[in-house]
Amino acid sequence: xxxxxxxREVSDAVAGAEGPLRIVGGGxxxxxxxxxGKVLSAKGLSGIExxxxxxxxxxxxxxxxxxxxxxxxxxxxxxxxFEPSDMRRLLGRSGEPxxxxxxxxxxxxxxxxxxGACRDSLIGVRFVDGRGTVLKNGGRVxxxxxGYDLVKLMxxxxxxxxxxxxxxxxxxxxxxAQACVMIHGLxxxxxxxxxxxxxxxxxxxxxxxxxxxxxxxxxVTKLRLEGFADSVAYRAGKxxxxxxxxxxxxxxxxxxxxxAMWRDLRDVAPFHRREGDVWRISVxxxxxxxxxxxxxxxxxxxWGGGLVWVLVPAGxxxxxxxxxxxxxxxxxxxxxxxxxxxxxFHPEPAPVAALSEGLRRQFDPKGILNPGVMG
Amino acid sequence: MQMPxxxxxVLSNKARIVARLRGxxxxxxxxDAPEETRAYECDxxxxxxxxxxxxxxxASTEEVAAVLKICHEEGVPVVPRGAGTSLAGxxxxxxxxxxxxxxxxxxxxxxDYANRVIRVQTGRTNLSVTGAVEEEDFxxxxxxxxxxxxxxxxxxxxxxxxxxxxxxxVTTNNLLGVTMVLMxxxxxxxxxxxxxxxxxxxxxxxxxxxxxxxxxxEATLRxxxxxxxxxxxxxxxxxxxxxxxxxxxxxxxxxLPVAIEFMDRPCIRATEAFAxxxxxxxxxxxxxxxEGSESEIDAQLGVITQIAxxxxxxxxRESRSAEESAKIxxxxxxxxxxxxxxxxxxxxxxxxxxxxxxxxxxxIGEMSKDYGLGVGNxxxxxxxxxxxxxxxxxxxxxDLEKCEAFGADILKLCVEVGGCLTGEHGVGIEKRDLMxxxxxxxxxxxxxxxxxxxxxxxxxxxxxxxxxxxxQAHRDxxxxxxx
Numbered sequence: 076x077x078x079x080x081x082x083r084e085v086s087d088a089v090a091g092a093e094g095p096l097r098i099v100g101g102g103x104x105x106x107x108x109x110x111x112g113k114v115l116s117a118k119g120l121s122g123i124e125x126x127x128x129x130x131x132x133x134x135x136x137x138x139x140x141x142x143x144x145x146x147x148x149x150x151x152x153x154x155x156x157f158e159p160s161d162m163r164r165l166l167g168r169s170g171e172p173x174x175x176x177x178x179x180x181x182x183x184x185x186x187x188x189x190x191g192a193c194r195d196s197l198i199g200v201r202f203v204d205g206r207g208t209v210l211k212n213g214g215r216v217x218x219x220x221x222g223y224d225l226v227k228l229m230x231x232x233x234x235x236x237x238x239x240x241x242x243x244x245x246x247x248x249x250x251x252a253q254a255c256v257m258i259h260g261l262x263x264x265x266x267x268x269x270x271x272x273x274x275x276x277x278x279x280x281x282x283x284x285x286x287x288x289x290x291x292x293x294x295v296t297k298l299r300l301e302g303f304a305d306s307v308a309y310r311a312g313k314x315x316x317x318x319x320x321x322x323x324x325x326x327x328x329x330x331x332x333x334x335a336m337w338r339d340l341r342d343v344a345p346f347h348r349r350e351g352d353v354w355r356i357s358v359x360x361x362x363x364x365x366x367x368x369x370x371x372x373x374x375x376x377x378w379g380g381g382l383v384w385v386l387v388p389a390g391x392x393x394x395x396x397x398x399x400x401x402x403x404x405x406x407x408x409x410x411x412x413x414x415x416x417x418x419x420f421h422p423e424p425a426p427v428a429a430l431s432e433g434l435r436r437q438f439d440p441k442g443i444l445n446p447g448v449m450g
Numbered sequence: 451m452q453m454p455x456x457x458x459x460v461l462s463n464k465a466r467i468v469a470r471l472r473g474x475x476x477x478x479x480x481x482d483a484p485e486e487t488r489a490y491e492c493d494x495x496x497x498x499x500x501x502x503x504x505x506x507x508x509a510s511t512e513e514v515a516a517v518l519k520i521c522h523e524e525g526v527p528v529v530p531r532g533a534g535t536s537l538a539g540x541x542x543x544x545x546x547x548x549x550x551x552x553x554x555x556x557x558x559x560x561x562d563y564a565n566r567v568i569r570v571q572t573g574r575t576n577l578s579v580t581g582a583v584e585e586e587d588f589x590x591x592x593x594x595x596x597x598x599x600x601x602x603x604x605x606x607x608x609x610x611x612x613x614x615x616x617x618x619x620v621t622t623n624n625l626l627g628v629t630m631v632l633m634x635x636x637x638x639x640x641x642x643x644x645x646x647x648x649x650x651x652x653x654x655x656x657x658x659x660x661x662x663x664x665x666x667x668e669a670t671l672r673x674x675x676x677x678x679x680x681x682x683x684x685x686x687x688x689x690x691x692x693x694x695x696x697x698x699x700x701x702x703x704x705x706l707p708v709a710i711e712f713m714d715r716p717c718i719r720a721t722e723a724f725a726x727x728x729x730x731x732x733x734x735x736x737x738x739x740x741e742g743s744e745s746e747i748d749a750q751l752g753v754i755t756q757i758a759x760x761x762x763x764x765x766x767r768e769s770r771s772a773e774e775s776a777k778i779x780x781x782x783x784x785x786x787x788x789x790x791x792x793x794x795x796x797x798x799x800x801x802x803x804x805x806x807x808x809x810x811x812x813x814i815g816e817m818s819k820d821y822g823l824g825v826g827n828x829x830x831x832x833x834x835x836x837x838x839x840x841x842x843x844x845x846x847x848x849d850l851e852k853c854e855a856f857g858a859d860i861l862k863l864c865v866e867v868g869g870c871l872t873g874e875h876g877v878g879i880e881k882r883d884l885m886x887x888x889x890x891x892x893x894x895x896x897x898x899x900x901x902x903x904x905x906x907x908x909x910x911x912x913x914x915x916x917x918x919x920x921x922q923a924h925r926d927x928x929x930x931x932x933x
Binding site for chain 1: 562563564565566567587588608609611615619620622623632636637638639640642643644645646647648649650651652653654655657658659675676677678697698699701702703704705706742743745746749750801802803804805830833834835868869870871872873874875876877881885888889890892893894896897899900901902903904915
């Protein structure tokens with residue numbers, strides 16, 4: 076297995092490849108159609124190359140463990156804004172998530188609704204395209220409109236347009252305190268309305284999730300607040316006033332418990348060690364409850380209702396159940412057989428699919444980079 | 451500025467092309483009389499002008515598609531135009547091109563407060579998007595300084611920023627979906643009111659592509675609830691280094707201001723003479739603004755002023771009222787106008803790593819002496835986006851060329867210290883020939899391959915972004931491969 080340790084070796088490995096390559100980071104996000112091919116691991120490209128807390132910027136090689144990045148940022152009380160998920164327990168994987176893998180999957184957690192996705196914080200990339208050419212785009216500054224934005228294109232392209240070798244992010248200050256305002260017993264529709272009301276307030280909600288199964292047989296709707304301690308307490312009080320009368324409201328302000336709560340939401344903990352396939356559906360928040368009803372199975376809402384995680388019996392053809400809708404559904408967890416049989420990524424309309432295919436051919440003319448992983 | 455030779459075939463077919471365009475648009479939406487096309491001969495980069503073959507003002511996506519289909523069939527280059535406020539020559543026509551203006555497409559199509567999105571036609575101005583939602587206390591965050599005039603279409607083309615992007619991001623971070631017409635007339639929908647994309651992030655690729663991949667006719671934009679309040683503090687220092695250190699320390703302390711603006715002495719003096727905002731006469735001036743409730747603002751300004759005091763400021767003025775806030779912002783907001791009172795000026799837009807600020811300012815000062823041209827610096831310090839304003843006299847022979855050479859040296863310096871040529875204005879024609887200082891030939895080729903996919907004949911907004919020699923070589927090579 077080629078395990079290059081620098082960009083030049085990645086370039087050589089790609090240029091010299093005689094067949095398909097399966098590009099992996101930590102191997103903790105096996106999403107997409109199974110790919111047959113020689114493994115090309117980015118793990119050997121590791122290390123933080125530049126971190127300037129005063130400029131809110133970090134640059135690292137693509138194989139750097141996510142944990143190493145998060146620890147470095149935490150030491151200066153900073154963090155990745157988009158709260159990348161850890162899919163290991165959901166997908167039954169071991170191994171070490173890498174920052175390149177996070178980018179390849181555009182993995183974004185609950186804070187995505189407020190602070191943007193991985194692609195919004197990503198400000199620069201270096202990668203090797205399917206011709207073996209080393210390329211860069213973006214850079215290490217957060218305002219940059221020089222040339223086309225291939226940085227966004229690379230985020231979420233699952234290694235099909237190039238092998239990432241280096242990534243740069245805009246980061247944000249960490250927070251002093253956090254609290255969670257919880258509303259108990261709401262229907263899905265009422266919960267989404269409550270979350271929308273909270274986002275429509277000036278109180279800077281940084282996460283809004285709803286669990287219909289909830290706790291002790293009652294649904295729970297959670298609104299997260301982060302910032303300086305006094306400000307968090309003030310806003311929690313204001314939100315309680317704003318939402319008074321719709322259901323029982325409690326406030327959790329123990330930092331460890333709040334952190335654990337949102338880590339579980341981020342990693343879809345309620346579906347860990349549960350039988351069945353897991354789908355991830357993105358819709359506008361007010362469409363969330365209807366799409367969850369169409370999907371059947373068990374639902375969990377994040378992003379104020381706009382992200383619906385669904386657990387359905389293994390092999391369910393969810394696309395047939397959902398029909399046409401505004402948004403997209405991705406099959407995140409299923410057997411290899413199911414993933415080989417169904418379109419894992421949401422089918423694109425013909426003119427858009429033609430553009431995507433055109434880009435794939437330009438960046439990977441030999442069709443060797445994770446071929447078929449995105450369908 | 452070198453521009454390609456106009457296509458003589460297109461020029462000689464003008465009558466037929468115009469007649470075909472008249473066939474799909476309202477009578478007054480096709481402009482071809484020379485005295486009228488002159489209105490479209492340039493954008494806000496007025497040093498370069500060229501009247502187009504014709505200008506069209508379609509009123510809908512369908513009309514845009516009809517226009518593009520005709521131009522595609524006729525092999526006519528098309529230059530999309532928002533409000534014509536580009537400082538980079540992004541909407542400069544060629545003599546054989548049709549200007550496609552979206553100025554008649556200004557409708558709000560849907561306002562959805564529950565999902566915090568608004569759908570607009572892209573001819574709508576930036577500020578009037580906020581205008582459409584402010585009665586419900588919402589706003590559209592990106593705020594380029596031309597926001598009163600500039601159109602959303604141009605904001606998307608250039609991925610416009612503004613003063614408040616440290617907290618709210620730039621256009622690409624606030625754009626959720628578009629309807630776009632490809633050069634052959636195909637209409638595509640990218641994104642929508644939901645988040646992220648089914649496959650590749652084509653929306654992210656289109657935003658900032660300077661109108662070279664398609665014509666965006668409708669956009670779904672994220673709207674946000676206004677904060678309870680906002681207040682700035684003004685801090686003056688006797689050294690750029692110290693001011694730069696103060697910015698870095700504020701950020702490191704965990705405060706995230708919505709804006710950190712920086713002005714240097716030449717700019718402070720010019721604005722003070724012009725606007726009388728009561729600014730101190732010092733080397734460097736910071737305006738730092740924070741948001742929240744009254745008590746939250748007090749707390750954040752408390753942290754900021756404590757840091758600022760450690761660096762021994764010559765002035766520290768915390769706003770206590772709306773009037774005081776307006777006065778603090780007055781000078782900054784009139785900075786460009788004030789510089790314009792002194793002389794003609796060219797506004798640059800490079801971005802640098804914040805840590806390089808003192809070095810870059812010192813170098814710019816040295817270059818200013820070498821070139822014998824004055825320069826004032828005003829910029830968004832939180833994100834390193836500089837706006838050096840080089841003063842010159844347009845009536846003095848050779849001054850414009852000298853100014854451009856000075857500007858190019860500053861931009862090269864920005865790249866050299868780890869930054870980029872343009873932070874929010876775009877490349878256009880202005881910085882086209884400097885692209886090679888930031889990108890290798892291979893980096894540029896990768897971008898040009900994207901153009902090949904969306905617009906294989908390279909008819910959309912030609913002669914921008916890439917050096918002419920590079921794009922010609924690339925297209926020749928592609929043709930050889932195809933043959």
